[in-house]
Amino acid sequence: MSATPVVGRREFFRVAVGAGALVAAASQGAASRAARKTVMDLKTPPMERVRIGLVGLGSRGSGAIPRLLAIEGVEITALCDVEPERVAAAQKQLETKQRPKAKEYTGSEEAWHGLCGDPNVDVVYNCTPWRLHTPISVRAMLEGKHALVEVPAAVTLEECWQLVETAEATQRHCMMLENCCYGPTELMVLRMCREGLLGELIHGEAAYIHDLRASKMQGYHRFWRLQESIRRNGNLYPTHGLGPIAQYMGIHRGDRFERLVSMSSMERGLTLWAESHFPPDDWRRRSRYALGDMNTTIIRTARGRTIMVQHDTTSPRPYSRINLISGTKGCFADYPPRLALEPDAHRWIQGEALKEYQTKYAHPLWVRVGEEAKRVGGHGGMDFVMDWRTIWCLRNGEPLDQSVYDAAGWSAIAPLSERSVARGGEPVEVPDFTRGVWERTPPLPIVGG
Numbered sequence: 001m002s003a004t005p006v007v008g009r010r011e012f013f014r015v016a017v018g019a020g021a022l023v024a025a026a027s028q029g030a031a032s033r034a035a036r037k038t039v040m041d042l043k044t045p046p047m048e049r050v051r052i053g054l055v056g057l058g059s060r061g062s063g064a065i066p067r068l069l070a071i072e073g074v075e076i077t078a079l080c081d082v083e084p085e086r087v088a089a090a091q092k093q094l095e096t097k098q099r100p101k102a103k104e105y106t107g108s109e110e111a112w113h114g115l116c117g118d119p120n121v122d123v124v125y126n127c128t129p130w131r132l133h134t135p136i137s138v139r140a141m142l143e144g145k146h147a148l149v150e151v152p153a154a155v156t157l158e159e160c161w162q163l164v165e166t167a168e169a170t171q172r173h174c175m176m177l178e179n180c181c182y183g184p185t186e187l188m189v190l191r192m193c194r195e196g197l198l199g200e201l202i203h204g205e206a207a208y209i210h211d212l213r214a215s216k217m218q219g220y221h222r223f224w225r226l227q228e229s230i231r232r233n234g235n236l237y238p239t240h241g242l243g244p245i246a247q248y249m250g251i252h253r254g255d256r257f258e259r260l261v262s263m264s265s266m267e268r269g270l271t272l273w274a275e276s277h278f279p280p281d282d283w284r285r286r287s288r289y290a291l292g293d294m295n296t297t298i299i300r301t302a303r304g305r306t307i308m309v310q311h312d313t314t315s316p317r318p319y320s321r322i323n324l325i326s327g328t329k330g331c332f333a334d335y336p337p338r339l340a341l342e343p344d345a346h347r348w349i350q351g352e353a354l355k356e357y358q359t360k361y362a363h364p365l366w367v368r369v370g371e372e373a374k375r376v377g378g379h380g381g382m383d384f385v386m387d388w389r390t391i392w393c394l395r396n397g398e399p400l401d402q403s404v405y406d407a408a409g410w411s412a413i414a415p416l417s418e419r420s421v422a423r424g425g426e427p428v429e430v431p432d433f434t435r436g437v438w439e440r441t442p443p444l445p446i447v448g449g
């Protein structure tokens with residue numbers, strides 16, 4: 001894996017806010033953590049236009065360009081990738097849409113520093129490999145920008161705290177781009193939960209089950225994702241399944257993750273795939289993969305709920321995020337979508353019979369921009385709904401749907417699961433990134449815009 005620049009400790013403590021005023025950021029000790037001003041439901045001044053600097057122009061970053069340009073008020077003013085030809089390809093995308101050329105930052109691993117300091121950038125939209133997510137987001141906020149960052153927002157607990165502390169010190173937004181929270185099914189279930197259809201929520205099940213053996217072995221810039229499988233064993237990519245469940249349950253808004261236990265199966269998938277596709281001397285055949293094929297993590301919340309989260313990216317099986325939520329009056333499960341309700345909760349309502357509920361609980365965001373979302377695309381339209389809603393909030397000075405506490409708390413499940421796995425499945429405490437604010441924050445409403 002390529003060496004990744006990190007924001008130095010001294011630099012992290014020097015916080016440049018807005019016009020460049022310097023304020024002292026607190027140290028990372030517990031006392032100063034308690035002294036910060038929360039950014040829960042942060043409102044920032046409405047922005048007439050949102051000038052975006054896009055970093056990481058691989059598969060995800062290049063896909064974001066047509067989506068962002070389809071949204072009123074958005075300008076892409078800066079582009080950054082370590083590979084110059086990717087910046088050139090992105091400029092072509094702008095040209096095709098008859099948009100002005102963006103400022104280019106390329107040719108070195110650190111070129112993103114320049115983009116973060118660019119005065120014509122308001123928002124840094126970060127689609128780089130995982131190891132760069134926190135360093136770039138922290139730098140962006142220190143430069144007075146809002147940070148929108150791909151999933152997971154952080155890979156270590158220390159990074160999770162860095163995101164929270166920098167957002168609080170700078171009073172900038174730091175939102176993880178958890179697009180699965182904007183799927184038509186997930187938003188419909190959010191509405192069902194808020195309208196009480198399932199009663200009091202008790203248990204959820206989430207997953208990232210996605211056969212990525214070929215992509216990990218052959219794709220991604222400099223094999224960054226395969227390197228994660230070589231080094232780490234745990235629930236490495238929890239937020240796609242977990243984010244929606246956390247929103248249903250009001251995690252960081254009336255409840256919080258308290259502790260977890262985690263176990264991984266043995267590893268076979270990547271080793272067997274390499275054996276059947278590469279000659280004996282290929283480095284991918286000689287590598288040893290730490291990541292067990294299936295990880296199962298169980299989280300208990302402060303209010304006594306439980307959540308199962310699975311991660312399997314190396315087995316031959318169909319895609320699933322499970323997306324199950326069970327309450328005192330019924331249960332919803334996905335893949336395929338089905339509902340069970342009292343007094344007849346022993347059978348699933350699905351297929352044609354489910355349509356009545358899908359119409360009744362259709363989410364206002366999908367009603368409003370669903371057709372456009374399907375046309376513009378991005379995972380069936382949910383990527384567009386996420387971008388559209390986020391830009392709408394920024395332009396109207398409204399709080400974003402996912403706070404920095406969600407970015408940190410949902411991402412933290414990966415390093416915490418690694419810790420539990422390494423200790424034979426021992427319980428591990430989840431830090432309270434909100435420092436108690438979760439107790440007095442109401443659940444996310446059925447958002448609109």
Ligand SMILES: NC(=O)c1ccc[n+]([C@@H]2O[C@H](COP(=O)([O-])OP(=O)(O)OC[C@H]3O[C@@H](n4cnc5c(N)ncnc54)[C@H](O)[C@@H]3O)[C@@H](O)[C@H]2O)c1
Binds near residue numbers: 061108110150179
């Ligand atoms: N939310 C989703 O549905 C979804 C889907 C796919 C990927 N992702 C996330 O998006 C991110 C990118 O994934 P991808 O599939 O596009 O990977 P990728 O390997 O295709 O792209 C990564 C890009 O980052 C660039 N890069 C690497 N180091 C850099 C540096 N120092 N400075 C600037 N650019 C640098 C690479 O050149 C490459 O263009 C990952 O975090 C991944 O988890 C999210």
